[in-house]
Amino acid sequence: MVLTSHAELQDTDDKTGLWIGEFTDPYYEFIDKEYKVTLASPKGGKPPIDPMSALTENITSSNRRFQEDQLAKKALENTHKLDEISASDYDAVFYPGGHGPIFDLATNDLSGQLILDFLKSGKPVAAVCHGPAALIKAAELDPSLLKGKRVTGFSNMEEKLAMRAKKIPYQLEDRLKELGADYHNALLPFASHVERDGLLITGQNPLSAGPTAEALIELLG
Template structure:
């Protein structure tokens, strides 16, 4: 049985607004059930431990996915979400791969979290896949700072500058993720049409562009392991 570590944000505050952010719920639930249905064991962690904040916009009707509804009726999953492990207390060697869901939170805490950054470097150096979706690829920033050149020429997908502008949150974030990843040498790729699914697999690095890419990113990780995806 493959063991997947999912690392979620603990950050909720945005800049220049009273609005809050956190985990985009569908970017957690879609991959979570892809892994569970493939027979994988999933462990949840976050920088602070406990219950991660959830972006309120991800719970409004138009953004609710089938996996959101399944999660709401799943006491085991809800308990795991409410009691995530503090990342610094885990032994990363026990897992076969790591997955970072999005929501805007990661561009603050996971982008600067050294424990997370070192885990990514260690996994990539030891043949373990690293997957992230939407703003989750912000976790790659700290890894690239710890290991300069880590993203040089790597095909990477993430939430685009255009999508940031279209969501009207560009003034509420400290930097645009697409721009930062390019500055670190990434070969940034995206769908021609904003908010449509797009996934890039470059060796051990698997990244998705936006909420619609969450399930496909998990399926790409399952494909990496050589098992049929749900």
């Protein structure tokens, strides 16, 4: 799992980072199926957590489980640096969201190449919410990557409803379309929605995090 290291929204004092439920929901999907999970981020160490994701209304059962899981908490506090990670050592890669990825993972060469290495090796790549922003750098390295591919990610409408559209450099839906992706979303904002196109699996929003992981597990099976 590749997590963001970015904590700042633009033109504001508001903080962002990893949306904690988009990490914990997939993490326990993988752990409960007996997968070994390695955590990485551009800077290594503990990633910033979006404070909004820790509010009571955004807490999931997996968040509560995580609070009692010392092994998982230690892993999150000590993520590997991306330059220590090779696609050859893993079966798949998963990118959780939070607004952080649209700043750092979207521009990170190591992350972009990692995605291409997984796909070229016939290994799946999954991302949820703003996690698909990592595909932007991969598509810049290989412009054919997203051409005509069915994908989803946090929608323009959801960005508007979340009231952060003016605090980010671009909207993910627009950028994915500009790169040639065949973007789809749920009829209702914040409803769970997952797209799979070959080895690429994307989820739309926080509620899609677990189902995106389930789709990845099914593909690995």
